[in-house]
Every structure is written in structure tokens, then in C-alpha cells.
Amino acid sequence: MDAFFATIADPALFATVLRVMTPLLLAGLGVLISDRAGVLNIGMEGMMLVGALTGVLVSAYTGNAWLGFLAALILCGFVGWIMALVVNGLGAHLIITGIALNMAAAAGTTLVLFFATGDKGMSGALKSEVLPSVRIPFIADIPVLGPLVSGHHILTYLALLSVPLVSILLLRTPFGLRLRAVGMDPKSAASAGIRVKRVQAAALVLSGVFGGAAGAYLSMGYVSWFASNMTAGRGFIAIAVEVMGIGSAWGALAASLILAVAETAAITMQSLGLPHELMQMIPYVVPIVVLTVYVSRRRARQLV
Amino acid sequence: MRSILASLVQLATTVLVIAAVILVILVPLSLAQPDPGAVLFAFLLGPFDSVRHIGNIAEAATPIALTGLASTVIFRAGMFNLGTEGGFFLGGLGAAAFAIMVGVQGPLAAPLAILAGACIGSVACVVPGYLRVRHGAPEMVTSLVFNFALLFAGLLFLSYVLRDPTAGALTSPKIPADARLDRLLQGTRLNSGAIIAVLACILGGVWLFATRSGLNTRIVGSSPGFAAHLGLPITRITMATQVVGGLIAGMAGAVEVLGLYTRFTWVSLPGLGWTGIIVAILARENPFLIIPAALFLGYLQVGGDILGRSMDIPSEIVGILTAAIMVAVTAKIIFENPRLLRAIRSIKQQEAK
Numbered sequence: 001m002d003a004f005f006a007t008i009a010d011p012a013l014f015a016t017v018l019r020v021m022t023p024l025l026l027a028g029l030g031v032l033i034s035d036r037a038g039v040l041n042i043g044m045e046g047m048m049l050v051g052a053l054t055g056v057l058v059s060a061y062t063g064n065a066w067l068g069f070l071a072a073l074i075l076c077g078f079v080g081w082i083m084a085l086v087v088n089g090l091g092a093h094l095i096i097t098g099i100a101l102n103m104a105a106a107a108g109t110t111l112v113l114f115f116a117t118g119d120k121g122m123s124g125a126l127k128s129e130v131l132p133s134v135r136i137p138f139i140a141d142i143p144v145l146g147p148l149v150s151g152h153h154i155l156t157y158l159a160l161l162s163v164p165l166v167s168i169l170l171l172r173t174p175f176g177l178r179l180r181a182v183g184m185d186p187k188s189a190a191s192a193g194i195r196v197k198r199v200q201a202a203a204l205v206l207s208g209v210f211g212g213a214a215g216a217y218l219s220m221g222y223v224s225w226f227a228s229n230m231t232a233g234r235g236f237i238a239i240a241v242e243v244m245g246i247g248s249a250w251g252a253l254a255a256s257l258i259l260a261v262a263e264t265a266a267i268t269m270q271s272l273g274l275p276h277e278l279m280q281m282i283p284y285v286v287p288i289v290v291l292t293v294y295v296s297r298r299r300a301r302q303l304v
Numbered sequence: 305m306r307s308i309l310a311s312l313v314q315l316a317t318t319v320l321v322i323a324a325v326i327l328v329i330l331v332p333l334s335l336a337q338p339d340p341g342a343v344l345f346a347f348l349l350g351p352f353d354s355v356r357h358i359g360n361i362a363e364a365a366t367p368i369a370l371t372g373l374a375s376t377v378i379f380r381a382g383m384f385n386l387g388t389e390g391g392f393f394l395g396g397l398g399a400a401a402f403a404i405m406v407g408v409q410g411p412l413a414a415p416l417a418i419l420a421g422a423c424i425g426s427v428a429c430v431v432p433g434y435l436r437v438r439h440g441a442p443e444m445v446t447s448l449v450f451n452f453a454l455l456f457a458g459l460l461f462l463s464y465v466l467r468d469p470t471a472g473a474l475t476s477p478k479i480p481a482d483a484r485l486d487r488l489l490q491g492t493r494l495n496s497g498a499i500i501a502v503l504a505c506i507l508g509g510v511w512l513f514a515t516r517s518g519l520n521t522r523i524v525g526s527s528p529g530f531a532a533h534l535g536l537p538i539t540r541i542t543m544a545t546q547v548v549g550g551l552i553a554g555m556a557g558a559v560e561v562l563g564l565y566t567r568f569t570w571v572s573l574p575g576l577g578w579t580g581i582i583v584a585i586l587a588r589e590n591p592f593l594i595i596p597a598a599l600f601l602g603y604l605q606v607g608g609d610i611l612g613r614s615m616d617i618p619s620e621i622v623g624i625l626t627a628a629i630m631v632a633v634t635a636k637i638i639f640e641n642p643r644l645l646r647a648i649r650s651i652k653q654q655e656a657k
Contacts, residue, residue, distance in 0.1 A: 042448070091636025095384060095444060096585060099578055100627035107623025114618050233452055240449050277460035284453035288435070288446045296439035 028241030030210030042098025045235025046105030051215025080208025371580025389577025395425025395557030425554020433546030
């Protein structure tokens with residue numbers, strides 16, 4: 001038990017939680033934007049993989065981490081646009097398209113990795129760059145607060161900053177209003193003169209950009225290489241984050257924080273000899289309970 | 305006669321679309337290789353060049369025909385439950401656990417293990433189905449997430465209860481020989497599970513199209529309002545199909561593990577439940593068409609494996625092909641194109657005269 005408390009008191013623990021949280025939050029915000037527009041992005045897992053590989057490849061060839069990051073954002077935004085084109089232009093099934101995207105991305109990234117490095121497993125042969133961590137001047141020197149607030153990865157700050165931005169975008173801008181209207185009732189939105197397909201395409205592009213950021217964080221922040229299927233289900237946890245957050249950006253922040261704490265605890269408990277599979281189930285069981293309670297409560301209220 | 309002709313038009317369109325997708329992806333890839341002709345030849349004709357390869361096709365088609373049937377039954381009731389993936393995993397684990405821990409011997413060992421796997425696996429579809437029917441929780445999201453919860457629950461069971469401590473990796477002890485399915489063809493892993501798959505698909509088709517309960521299910525799935533007007537027990541029918549679909553998904557996993565493996569070794573979701581969804585879509589949710597659809601995907605898989613072995617192209621290309629086919633086949637712009645629909649209708653009308 002002493003070991004347990006020693007781990008909790010460790011100041012590095014907070015940093016670990018933030019590190020685990022960042023990709024979940026970024027991807028969760030991406031799923032949130034798509035879901036509010038009525039085009040739930042099941043393909044988030046695939047988009048993250050594409051972003052992770054793009055970041056590594058472009059940064060390795062240009063020698064610039066930021067170019068890699070930018071390329072990941074652009075390419076994943078493009079993937080989102082393709083998805084919108086396939087769903088709205090070709091009229092393909094939304095969920096099937098998402099599953100297909102995951103499948104194509106898992107296979108495609110392995111294929112591209114093979115053609116780029118001759119290895120199907122890992123990009124160890126490539127010398128890729130990583131995005132830096134940020135030391136905030138002045139604040140970093142404050143005794144207790146400094147180590148807590150400063151010194152995290154730049155994408156962690158970006159993810160935290162995105163929460164109020166996405167919240168404002170969805171709730172306080174004309175675009176957000178149109179987006180929510182489309183998600184709630186596309187036919188009414190169309191009759192009010194909103195171009196439904198265009199708004200949904202924009203939502204999927206934005207969703208893709210967030211997915212690209214989440215993926216780039218995995219391969220250029222979490223670690224410094226790309227491995228096939230390295231997202232390991234985080235894209236699906238992102239869907240869970242969105243569900244647990246009940247459709248708001250701040251909710252997504254809370255949900256990803258809870259899941260990050262759970263995952264960090266799982267790592268800790270493993271060293272104490274407790275089954276970590278039990279903790280690994282949490283991110284998947286909790287959203288089901290939250291969703292069920294939320295929906296059945298809302299239904300009960302409607303019946304009264 | 306004419307209605308057969310009308311469905312032939314749709315079949316021909318599907319085949320044409322799939323052929324186009326394969327060529328669009330494969331031709332540029334093969335042109336990058338020193339001998340483009342050999343690549344196309346190996347992929348497209350390689351799977352038919354020996355009895356063993358043909359056996360491999362059937363072997364690959366067996367599990368996805370069953371998961372395809374499971375998805376079909378579930379989708380036909382109007383639910384988009386993605387629990388087949390978790391059901392497949394859990395069914396395999398359940399069957400292995402039953403065979404190892406209960407230790408039934410003799411000819412009943414395999415059927416009982418499959419039954420146990422089916423029952424355990426069905427949880428993956430039944431829970432999201434129940435949450436939808438009783439509480440209105442969207443089954444698509446809950447089943448998707450639930451698959452992963454079941455994966456870790458299964459791994460927990462595997463590491464703490466079923467694990468073989470003498471083995472280096474995380475695997476179960478050996479599955480008793482009595483519980484394993486018989487091999488049908490030398491040199492391949494084709495097993496008697498293939499017979500189960502074919503029988504199940506035929507049975508499923510007969511149920512769906514020739515029985516009253518199949519008709520009721522189709523009505524509930526395609527027009528719930530009409531079903532309510534008829535006074536059909538919608539909740540009960542929907543729930544029953546989730547249970548049956550879950551049982552089939554679990555059975556698929558059980559057949560796969562007992563047919564191909566000597567130990568239970570899955571430590572991640574095997575992905576054959578997702579492929580089952582593709583099969584169901586390809587077969588247009590028609591159990592009879594599942595067999596050719598599954599064989600076709602098996603053919604792609606074997607072609608990809610041959611490519612991976614003989615050329616410098618990883619077999620992952622099949623994943624991209626399958627994904628593209630999946631999207632193309634659900635594309636409304638092709639299959640609900642006014643011209644195609646008009647053509648089909650005019651053929652059918654000629655029959656009426």
C-alpha cells in the first residue's frame with residue numbers, strides 16, 4: 001500500500017496523466033465535431049494512423065517536425081473530405097465507410113511503411129523528428145505550480161486550448177449553429193437554407209484535422225517512431241470519450257481526463273500485481289453505462 | 305423468370321463495380337513492379353492454380369460466412385449491432401475454455417464446445433440489443449465499444465484462469481483432440497466447420513424467406529410502422545434476432561478456434577466480425593448469397609497471400625481492396641441510380657404482362 005501512495009504523491013504522475021490524455025482528448029474533440037453534425041466519424045482510428053505515419057514520414061524527409069505535423073493535419077483533413085465525398089457524394093453508408101476507412105488505413109499505412117522503409121512493423125530505420133515540450137517562462141520557476149503547469153508537450157497545451165475553442169465554435173458561432181442544426185434534423189436545416197452536405201463535409205474535415213493531430217502526437221510526441229497499428233484502439237476510445245462527454249467539449253475534457261487517470265492507475269496497479277485488464281475495460285464499460293443512463297433518463301423525461 | 309433476370313441485372317452491376325475497383329487499385333500497383341503481368345496473374349488466377357489454394361479459399365471463407373450470416377440476421381431486424389466482432393472473439397474463447405476445462409470426451413466433445421462458445425459469444429450482441437430495446441441506447445455505439453470491453457474481459461480470463469503456465473506466450477493449454485474439428489483436405493486447414501457454415505447459410509435463407517417468423521422479421525426491419533400496424537410483437541422479434549445473431553457469431557468463433565488452432569492464442573480482436581459485416585453487405589443481406597460472397601473474399605485473401613509470398617507486395621493490399629469494395633457496393637449513386645432502378649422495374653413489368 002505504501003508503494004501505491006508513493007506513486008500517487010509522485011509529481012510526475014500528473015504529467016503522465018496529461019500525456020495519456022492528450023491523444024484521447026484531441027481525437028475525442030474530432031469525433032464530437034463530426035457527431036454534432038450527424039456524421040459520426042467511426043473512422044477516427046484510421047485517421048489517427050494516417051496522421052501518425054504522415055508525421056513520421058514527412059518529418060523524416062524534410063527534417064522539420066512542424067512540417068510533418070502540418071502534413072498530418074492537412075492529409076487527415078483531406079481524408080475527412082474524401083469521407084464526406086464518399087458518404088454524401090456517392091451515397092455510401094456512413095458506418096460502413098468508417099469501418100472501411102479503419103480497414104484501409106490499417107492496411108494502407110503498413111503498405112506505405114513497407115514501401116518507404118522495407119519493414120512492415122516499425123519505422124525505426126527513418127530518422128524522424130519529434131515535436132518539442134514547452135517550458136513556460138516565469139511560471140516554470142514557481143515552486144509547486146511550475147512543475148505542474150509547465151514542461152508538458154506542446155500538443156498537450158494545444159489540446160487543452162482546443163477545448164474552449166471547440167466549445168465556442170459549436171455554441172457561439174453561426175457555423176456551429178448550422179452544424180448543430182444539421183446534426184439535429186438535416187431536413188429542417190435544409191429547408192432553412194443550410195447546405196447540409198457542405199456543413200457535414202466541413203465537420204468531417206475538421207474532425208480529420210483533429211484526428212491528424214492526435215495521430216501525430218502518438219508518433220511525434222508519445223514516442224518518436226511509427227509502428228503498424230500503433231493507435232491500438234485509441235480511436236475507438238475517442239468515440240467513447242465523445243459519448244461520455246455527452247456532446248460537449250468540456251464533457252470530452254472531463255471524460256478523457258477520467259480515462260487517462262484510469263489508464264495511469266492501470267499501469268500503477270500492474271506493478272502492484274493487480275490485473276490491468278480490469279482497468280483496461282473501464283474506458284469501454286463506463287461509456288456504455290453513461291450512454292444508457294443518459295438516453296433512458298432523457299426518454300423518461302419525454303414520456304412525462 | 306423475369307424477376308430472376310431483374311436480380312441478374314443487379315448482380316451484374318455488382319460484379320462490374322467490384323471488377324472496376326480491383327483493376328483501379330491493382331493496375332497502378334502492378335505497373336510499379338518490374339513485371340506487371342505477373343502481378344495481376346498471380347493475384348487473379350493464383351488462387352485457382354492448385355487444389356490446395358482452392359481449399360485455402362474455402363478455409364478463409366468459413367468463419368466469415370458465419371459472421372456474415374450473424375450480421376445478416378441482426379441487420380434484417382433493422383438493428384445495426386456491430387457486436388459480431390466481440391461475439392466471434394468470445395465464442396472462440398468460450399469454446400476453447402469449455403473443451404479444456406469441462407473435458408467431455410468422445411464424439412459429443414466438439415458439438416458441445418461449439419454450443420458453449422455460441423452461448424457465451426451471444427452476450428456480445430444480446431447486451432447492446434437489450435440496451436437498445438429497453439433503454440434506447442444506440443446499439444451501434446454501445447456494441448462497438450462493448451467489443452473492446454469483452455476483449456479485455458476475455459484476456460483477463462485467459463491470463464488468470466485458462467493460461468498455460470508452462471507456455472512462454474499468453475495462450476491456453478492444448479485443446480483436447482476430441483473437441484477439434486476434422487480436417488477435410490490434405491495440405492489445407494479446411495475443416496468440417498465449412499459444412500456447418502454452408503448448412504447454416506442455407507438454413508438461414510430458408511428461415512428468412514420461407515417461414516412466417518422470417519417474414520415477420522423482414523417486416524419489422526424494413527418498415528417498423530407497418531409492423532406496429534399489423535400488431536407484430538416488435539420488441540420480441542428484434543430481441544430474438546439479436547440472440548440468434550449473437551449465437552451464430554459465437555458459433556463462428558468456436559468453429560474457427562476448434563477448426564484451426566491447437567490452443568487459444570488471440571490477444572486482440574481477430575477482425576473476422578468486421579469482415580462478416582462486409583460479407584453481409586456484399587450479399588445484400590441475403591443468406592443464400594453469403595456463400596458466394598464469403599468465397600469471393602476468401603479468394604481475395606488467398607490472392608493477396610500469394611502476392612505477398614511470390615512478389616514484393618505485402619498481402620495488406622487486400623485490406624485496401626476490401627475497404628474500397630465495401631464502399632463501392634453500398635454506394636447509392638450506383639445501386640439506387642434512377643436509370644438502373646427503371647431498367648429493373650421495366651424488366652419486372654414485362655413479366656406482369
